[in-house]
Amino acid sequence: MDLVSPTGTAAIAAKRLAARRSSLVGSRIAVLDNSKPNADALLERVAELLVARTGAASIRVWRKPGASHPAANHDEIAAAADVVLTGSAD
Amino acid sequence: MERRGIPAVVLGTDAFISLGRTASAALGLPHLPAVTVSHPIGGVAAADVRQRADGIVDAVLTALTRDPAPVEAAPVAETVSGPDDLDAFQEFAMAQGWGDGLPVLPATRARVARILGRARPDEAVATLAPRQGIATLEAIAANAALAGAGPEHLPVIVAALRALVHPRFNLFAIQTTTHPWTPLIIVNGPHARRLGISGGPNALGNGSRANAVIGRAVRLVLQNVGGARPRSTDRATQGHPGKFSYCVAENEEASSWEPLSIERGFGRDESTVTVCGSEGPHNVNDHASTSADALLHALVGTAATTGSNNIYLGGEPLVILGPEHAQTIAASGWSKRDFKRAFWERARVPLSAFSGENLARFAVTDPARFRGQPGDTMIHVAKTPDDVMVIVAGGPGKHSAIVPTFGDTRSVTVKIAE
Numbered sequence: 001m002d003l004v005s006p007t008g009t010a011a012i013a014a015k016r017l018a019a020r021r022s023s024l025v026g027s028r029i030a031v032l033d034n035s036k037p038n039a040d041a042l043l044e045r046v047a048e049l050l051v052a053r054t055g056a057a058s059i060r061v062w063r064k065p066g067a068s069h070p071a072a073n074h075d076e077i078a079a080a081a082d083v084v085l086t087g088s089a090d
Numbered sequence: 091m092e093r094r095g096i097p098a099v100v101l102g103t104d105a106f107i108s109l110g111r112t113a114s115a116a117l118g119l120p121h122l123p124a125v126t127v128s129h130p131i132g133g134v135a136a137a138d139v140r141q142r143a144d145g146i147v148d149a150v151l152t153a154l155t156r157d158p159a160p161v162e163a164a165p166v167a168e169t170v171s172g173p174d175d176l177d178a179f180q181e182f183a184m185a186q187g188w189g190d191g192l193p194v195l196p197a198t199r200a201r202v203a204r205i206l207g208r209a210r211p212d213e214a215v216a217t218l219a220p221r222q223g224i225a226t227l228e229a230i231a232a233n234a235a236l237a238g239a240g241p242e243h244l245p246v247i248v249a250a251l252r253a254l255v256h257p258r259f260n261l262f263a264i265q266t267t268t269h270p271w272t273p274l275i276i277v278n279g280p281h282a283r284r285l286g287i288s289g290g291p292n293a294l295g296n297g298s299r300a301n302a303v304i305g306r307a308v309r310l311v312l313q314n315v316g317g318a319r320p321r322s323t324d325r326a327t328q329g330h331p332g333k334f335s336y337c338v339a340e341n342e343e344a345s346s347w348e349p350l351s352i353e354r355g356f357g358r359d360e361s362t363v364t365v366c367g368s369e370g371p372h373n374v375n376d377h378a379s380t381s382a383d384a385l386l387h388a389l390v391g392t393a394a395t396t397g398s399n400n401i402y403l404g405g406e407p408l409v410i411l412g413p414e415h416a417q418t419i420a421a422s423g424w425s426k427r428d429f430k431r432a433f434w435e436r437a438r439v440p441l442s443a444f445s446g447e448n449l450a451r452f453a454v455t456d457p458a459r460f461r462g463q464p465g466d467t468m469i470h471v472a473k474t475p476d477d478v479m480v481i482v483a484g485g486p487g488k489h490s491a492i493v494p495t496f497g498d499t500r501s502v503t504v505k506i507a508e
Contacts, residue, residue, distance in 0.1 A: 008229030015118035037132035045143035068263030078094035088110030
């Protein structure tokens with residue numbers, strides 16, 4: 001029998017990712033902590049290792065106001081960073 | 091960040107990264123790089139978590155310096171062919187991801203058309219997170235058909251969905267949380283009586299078709315259109331039985347106070363739906379108390395608990411008073427507002443009742459209430475008396491219920507269209 005799909009369609013326009021960098025030498029790393037427990041420990045350690053291994057220049061940390069709210073300061077982060085590390089969920 | 095030209099990489103745990111992928115796909119970036127470590131990272135020593143960084147740093151570097159392979163989105167069919175046999179259809183519906191485990195009825199063209207009546211099938215009612223699915227009237231009617239609802243239930247289902255996408259409800263976070271929530275749908279006004287939505291005996295339980303199919307249809311829309319699929323994008327650690335259906339009418343006749351719809355500015359002749367991001371009901375048994383003041387002991391003792399989302403996130407805990415308890419309180423001369431204030435004042439626990447680790451966390455997430463306070467500071471289960479929600483429901487007997495919420499969500503009330 002013919003059935004009407006209960007899923008409907010989704011309002012998604014496909015977007016392009018930013019161009020990747022050839023290396024991280026001299027780059028400013030932003031850490032956007034999603035406020036979940038220990039996300040800061042993992043993200044900041046990965047950033048430290050990237051600095052040690054790749055010659056990235058700096059690390060700066062931002063924190064979302066709460067795990068269940070989006071970050072509001074995208075422009076500020078984008079102006080101060082060349083790459084971003086962030087967390088999703090737990 | 092990607093839109094601003096900044097390469098980004100998402101880190102998560104293997105148990106939860108499906109959620110990150112759904113979120114990035116909903117933003118139009120299904121190929122956004124994600125790197126995982128083993129779950130969990132919460133509730134373990136930070137030093138252990140830092141060690142796991144060694145194992146993923148190469149993958150993070152690759153994600154920032156190499157273009158990922160593109161991902162093709164699968165097209166969504168509007169009409170699907172399924173088996174004619176009703177028992178075979180059950181397996182088919184579950185394989186399609188359409189069901190909730192209970193039997194569903196096929197959403198045939200004829201059944202969907204009957205539910206829609208003269209409504210426009212392509213009218214978009216809401217865009218539902220996390221999938222950003224478009225809930226057209228036809229898609230809603232298809233879920234209503236699966237749930238066993240009729241055309242008379244559609245306006246209530248539609249109103250609930252309009253309420254759920256109000257920004258105050260915070261649908262994206264709540265659809266994907268580990269917390270056991272589901273929308274509690276509270277119906278006020280003439281529609282509740284006309285449709286036979288129960289607010290009487292066993293109102294939060296089984297036995298009423300209208301309650302069952304309205305709550306179930308809304309839940310299926312959230313799953314099928316919103317994309318909150320059990321065990322993948324719906325990340326509930328345990329969930330609760332109300333996720334099959336959770337709908338109740340306020341028992342307005344049995345209450346001497348103004349009903350919820352009047353409190354929220356609607357008229358007596360208007361019908362409303364209120365959605366709350368709710369846990370299951372927890373019983374409050376008091377067969378002996380004869381005054382409002384006495385009855386509060388059991389009510390606040392059941393509400394003020396250290397594991398509650400409301401106590402650290404805020405939000406609106408709901409008190410569902412059984413009619414006999416409501417009458418006892420009103421007979422003491424208390425208005426609804428008096429009750430809310432007294433309940434708020436006494437539903438609290440001392441700071442020293444929380445673990446040190448939890449207090450350290452709460453001090454960061456809510457410094458105003460938790461940072462640097464002495465151990466005898468009392469923490470209320472709601473931030474203000476007005477945040478306490480109260481309705482009357484149920485039949486004869488000496489029981490009420492406390493219904494905590496997700497916390498980072500606010501209830502929303504909308505009028506049901508005639």
